[in-house]
Amino acid sequence: MTLNSMTSRQRTTILASACLAISLTASILMLRGTDQLRPQATLEDSLYVNSPSVIKRASLGFDGLMACIYWTRTVQYFGGQHSQRGGTYNELAPLLEITTALDPHMIPPYQFGASFLAPAPPNGAGQPARAISLMEYGIAHNPDNWQLYYNLGFVYYTELKDYKDASRIFAQGSEVPNAHPFMKILAARMAQHAGDLSTARMLWSATFETSHDKDIQMNALEHLRGIKVDEDVIALQAAVTRFGERTGHLPASMTELAVAEQLQGLPVDPDNDPYLLTLDGRIEIPHPEDFPFATKGLPAGYKPVPPRFHSKS
């Protein structure tokens, strides 16, 4: 069928369809172009209203759905900022506060706040006071949820190093019906072994096991990897000291140290890369950027990079 043999209606249909397809494609391409011109024009520009009470009223009673929408935005915001590795988390606190004001019984935002609101940048928003307020708000509305006490105690322990308050909160949480038995253990450990790496490992393991949130689990895993490295470096450094005391000189290589300590092969980090021994007898991690939470074995003058979650164990 040629264009001339068509009826007027058929011609209009074809032309209009072609026009629709071309215009739609062009508008999508233009929008993609705009996105590339304004890559940062995301949530920080679009969080027009910061007041939880205003948003609650504007939801016309459908605050449950609004809470779900804001929670989804929070997760997307965090994921976006985290993938940039260097972005700030300025909107994380208002987003979490809005979400929990809309639905105070939604638990995951409180757990998210404990993990990412309190830690100092680049690991989090660096707002421990707001994290504590968020947890206290959560406990006030969900007094029977032991996990919220755990999260609050966790913030006191990890960020503020306030072991006394951490112990008090863990003890309060252990009194909640159906509380996990480790709450009592944590409360007791805070009093005597608060600064130990084993206590830190216990806390991060508990966080990993009790959360279903992928970001929280990955964060806990990175901390556990960092703790493992710290423990290894401390042990190896002690071995170097022992070697020096025994022989009067430093080991010439990691192989010599391994033989002297009767180790099964060269000591390796959690990524199976052998630890390094410097000429001045220091133990170092070969790839410190893969262990953002490690505090030992870092090369001299090394500047920590923002954490990057990966599934290496």
Next chain:
Amino acid sequence: MNARIVHIAANTFREAVRDRVLYNLIAFALLISGAAIFVGQISIDIERLVVINLGLTAVSLFGVVIAIFIGIGLVSKEIEKRTLYTVLSRPVRRWEFIVGKFFGLAGTLVVNTFFMAIGVFGALLYVAHKFSAPDALILIALYFIILEFLIICSLALLFSSFSSPLLSAVFAFSLFVIGSFANDLRGFAGLTRGVARWVALGAAYLVPNFSALNVISVVAHQQPLGSQLILHNTLYALFYTATALSGAVLIFERRNLK
């Protein structure tokens, strides 16, 4: 029930179906099935919460929109098309016409809600893989939503009995919004004194209290609802609906249709 009222109600229902009102079910089905499929990927730990919140909010909003847009035209359209004169030339009283229209629209919304409820439970089954006993609370939330529809239907009819469709829509939507703030109005009255207090209190009791009928968040968190609340809300909705319908009848009885 009066046979004439039943007849008018049945015709109103048929007309709504003919007007493709139930096509909204397709949009609802797409929304809820899409949500059920994607919700697991975008939300962590709250899949069930999202499905219940989204499903029941959609049921409520779709119904409110239908109730208002159909309700505001129920009387004015009959006058415009001059079919009202044919109806009233038969042995049909004006109040029977109004009440019949009300039941027809309410019936449409109940049928609509029934199918949407199946969609909500289907989506819930998809994300949770099984039903639990507290899921029965969703039925109470759906019942309250239907009560909300009854009130809105009666208000739309009230406005339709004396006003143009456009103004009726504005009035009905405004009352829906204000009704969602009814508790705030009462709180405002508590903060004021003298005349302002009585005006605010009067307004708080005069506008429909939709916030009392909204228990979506409560059932989403599987929190119990007392039988007293069900009884109070039922009686409140019935009395309020009867008030608005009586107003509509009073106005329509006196309206000069020539």
